[in-house]
Amino acid sequence: MPAAQPAPLTLVPPAAEPAPRTIVDIRNLTLTYQAADHPVYALSDVSLSISKGDFISLIGPSGCGKTTLMRVVADLEQPTSGEVTVNGMTPEQARLKRAYGYVFQAPALYPWRTVERNVMLPLEIMGLPKAERQQRAREQLELVGLAGFERKFPWQLSGGMQQRVSIARALAFAPDLLLMDEPFGALDEITRDHLNLQLTRLWLSTRKTCIFVTHSIAEAVFLSTRIVVMSPRPGRILDVIDCDRDLPRERTLDIRESPEFQRIAHRVRDGLMEGHSYDD
Amino acid sequence: MNRPNMAPPTMAPWPLVMLAAPLLPFATLDGTALYLPQIPAALALFALSVATILARRLPGSALGEALLLLAGVAAAYATPLVLLTQGHALAQAGGLWLSVAGTTLLLWRVLALLADVAGPVRLAGPALFGLALVMLWEILTRGFQVPTILLPPPSLVLTAFAANAADLWDDFRQTVLISVLRGYLIGCGAGFLVAILADRVPFLARGLLPLGNLASAVPVVGIAPIMVMWFGFDWQSKAAVIVVMTFFPMLINTLAGLQSAERIQLDLMRSYGAGYWRTLAMLRLPCALPFLFNGLKINSTLALIGAIVAEFFGTPVVGMGFRISTQVARMNLDVVWATIAVAALTGSLLYGALALAERHVTAWHPSFRKR
Ligand SMILES: Nc1ncnc2c1ncn2[C@@H]1O[C@H](COP(=O)(O)OP(=O)(O)OP(=O)(O)O)[C@@H](O)[C@H]1O
Ligand SMILES: [Mg+2]
Numbered sequence: 149m150p151a152a153q154p155a156p157l158t159l160v161p162p163a164a165e166p167a168p169r170t171i172v173d174i175r176n177l178t179l180t181y182q183a184a185d186h187p188v189y190a191l192s193d194v195s196l197s198i199s200k201g202d203f204i205s206l207i208g209p210s211g212c213g214k215t216t217l218m219r220v221v222a223d224l225e226q227p228t229s230g231e232v233t234v235n236g237m238t239p240e241q242a243r244l245k246r247a248y249g250y251v252f253q254a255p256a257l258y259p260w261r262t263v264e265r266n267v268m269l270p271l272e273i274m275g276l277p278k279a280e281r282q283q284r285a286r287e288q289l290e291l292v293g294l295a296g297f298e299r300k301f302p303w304q305l306s307g308g309m310q311q312r313v314s315i316a317r318a319l320a321f322a323p324d325l326l327l328m329d330e331p332f333g334a335l336d337e338i339t340r341d342h343l344n345l346q347l348t349r350l351w352l353s354t355r356k357t358c359i360f361v362t363h364s365i366a367e368a369v370f371l372s373t374r375i376v377v378m379s380p381r382p383g384r385i386l387d388v389i390d391c392d393r394d395l396p397r398e399r400t401l402d403i404r405e406s407p408e409f410q411r412i413a414h415r416v417r418d419g420l421m422e423g424h425s426y427d428d
Numbered sequence: 429m430n431r432p433n434m435a436p437p438t439m440a441p442w443p444l445v446m447l448a449a450p451l452l453p454f455a456t457l458d459g460t461a462l463y464l465p466q467i468p469a470a471l472a473l474f475a476l477s478v479a480t481i482l483a484r485r486l487p488g489s490a491l492g493e494a495l496l497l498l499a500g501v502a503a504a505y506a507t508p509l510v511l512l513t514q515g516h517a518l519a520q521a522g523g524l525w526l527s528v529a530g531t532t533l534l535l536w537r538v539l540a541l542l543a544d545v546a547g548p549v550r551l552a553g554p555a556l557f558g559l560a561l562v563m564l565w566e567i568l569t570r571g572f573q574v575p576t577i578l579l580p581p582p583s584l585v586l587t588a589f590a591a592n593a594a595d596l597w598d599d600f601r602q603t604v605l606i607s608v609l610r611g612y613l614i615g616c617g618a619g620f621l622v623a624i625l626a627d628r629v630p631f632l633a634r635g636l637l638p639l640g641n642l643a644s645a646v647p648v649v650g651i652a653p654i655m656v657m658w659f660g661f662d663w664q665s666k667a668a669v670i671v672v673m674t675f676f677p678m679l680i681n682t683l684a685g686l687q688s689a690e691r692i693q694l695d696l697m698r699s700y701g702a703g704y705w706r707t708l709a710m711l712r713l714p715c716a717l718p719f720l721f722n723g724l725k726i727n728s729t730l731a732l733i734g735a736i737v738a739e740f741f742g743t744p745v746v747g748m749g750f751r752i753s754t755q756v757a758r759m760n761l762d763v764v765w766a767t768i769a770v771a772a773l774t775g776s777l778l779y780g781a782l783a784l785a786e787r788h789v790t791a792w793h794p795s796f797r798k799r
Contacts, residue, residue: 219695223698224698243698243699243701245701246700246701248699250696250699252695256692256693256695256696258693258711258714259793260714260717260792269710270700272710273700273701273702273710301792303792
């Protein structure tokens with residue numbers, strides 16, 4: 149696998165960007181769940197460092213620890229061993245500073261709040277004035293194609309629409325670090341493409357750091373600066389693929405036809421197959 | 429059954445048993461049995477009932493048919509009352525009772541028709557049902573001359589109600605507005621607050637829950653006299669009984685409600701760095717609302733029972749329990765029934781108001797939501 153060699157420093161795009169600052173640093177992270185009968189090795193010796201402005205995709209078979217890894221970063225799960233720092237702080241400090249926008253694998257909307265008030269929930273917690281809350285909620289709902297649904301209740305929406313509300317909720321509050329767990333899993337292909345485009349645009353304009361879980365290779369290659377391929381039992385990192393070198397930052401949907409795109413996709417697929425062979 | 433709008437389902441034949449009524453006596457007067465043709469008033473009313481059945485298709489709508497048949501039912505129910513005022517005896521009037529039975533079956537159809545009508549008319553159904561029950565109670569107790577000690581007819585209860593209105597109002601004020609209201613608020617409030625405390629301090633919850641099972645098994649008649657000894661005759665002892673009865677149901681329901689938030693919803697709050705109190709206010713209490721209302725509704729009836737029973741064991745000379753115990757001793761059963769009616773009405777209104785509030789506040793809950 150010759151393409152796997154890390155790029156020499158001189159090949160980094162010559163743009164006048166300062167050396168990227170590390171925002172998430174994961175070192176030798178191990179997490180074992182104590183299930184009733186036997187321990188589950190959800191993560192084993194995972195090390196990963198994420199720079200500011202990175203778009204990282206986690207991809208791997210079901211149960212390989214993608215969600216667990218994100219939860220550890222967001223301080224929703226305590227590691228068994230290893231170290232995680234976020235912006236130089238512990239995950240807990242970062243959480244209390246409201247650094248995270250977490251889109252869960254399920255929508256997690258509050259049924260007693262209207263769509264609009266669901267999106268405004270984190271803004272209320274942050275104590276923003278009402279007018280600004282409303283304006284931000286409007287903008288984000290429009291972005292995910294849900295303008296006009298502000299006054300509906302979550303249970304009056306389809307599953308995919310609910311998931312888009314939860315994306316709008318995470319975006320509305322403009323966190324430093326956006327953690328998205330299969331946000332587009334429940335959407336049709338066209339909506340998914342549309343939201344993929346929106347997401348790259350948003351990411352380009354804000355340069356937020358994103359960690360993104362997906363099962364779609366095309367989606368991972370299209371969105372990411374780096375793709376982390378994981379394998380299960382125990383959950384660990386098999387391969388980290390740099391997409392930024394071969395693909396332009398600004399991407400349109402036709403890029404998926406390009407040979408560079410295909411080559412990266414192929415390498416992700418190889419990694420995934422290697423992980424799956426451990427299953428048997 | 430989904431049928432096209434304009435054709436209401438055909439009528440079941442059972443109401444037609446009333447056509448056999450003319451074959452049997454309709455009343456006895458001075459020991460002689462009288463048949464339908466001999467009593468002009470009964471004949472007219474019976475003819476009216478039969479006519480409404482025959483003409484039921486004429487109005488052309490479900491509501492029209494329901495109203496027409498209702499007139500028929502009313503005529504049949506009026507018959508025994510008219511005959512009684514004319515001095516007839518009804519205990520052996522087989523024909524009359526057959527026609528009453530037949531039209532009661534007719535009422536069944538009226539209610540079925542009303543249930544299909546859209547709009548506020550639907551609400552008339554349950555009201556009619558209740559009214560019919562009261563009417564039958566009146567007709568049967570008077571027709572068969574049931575001793576009023578056993579069961580007075582509603583009209584007698586109503587008379588007693590009017591005659592004793594001032595007393596009944598004083599009882600209501602003492603029992604409901606003073607004892608029940610205060611005891612209920614203290615009991616439910618304390619249960620709620622202690623539940624929140626126990627939620628923060630787990631060993632408290634572990635210690636209190638078994639105690640709750642114990643307390644719910646304690647009989648009211650046991651604690652009521654004790655509370656009267658502790659707190660005296662006035663409302664304080666009644667409120668204390670109510671607090672004992674309502675505290676644990678509220679505690680247990682609130683605790684269960686606070687546990688009902690899902691993990692992912694809690695994780696969301698945590699990811700926003702929301703603290704305990706904010707999570708409580710914005711997530712866990714809204715989640716607990718259906719449970720809270722459950723506790724409040726259970727307690728509304730418990731509180732009323734508790735106050736009335738406690739008043740049996742000592743009270744200033746006023747209160748619903750006091751009234752019942754003294755009037756039973758004097759055989760004034762009509763006053764007792766009037767008091768029971770007040771209590772039943774109060775209980776249903778309280779429960780109904782809570783259910784309405786619940787519907788309003790938790791309209792999002794799966795049991796109420798409409799798309
Ligand atoms: N709370 C828990 N207790 C015990 N075991 C757990 C718990 N959460 C996850 N696991 C186990 O840890 C492993 C990794 O789970 P995780 O949810 O991180 O997988 P995933 O990669 O997100 O999978 P998917 O793609 O299906 O979402 C799984 O084997 C799972 O059974
Ligand atoms: Mg997952």
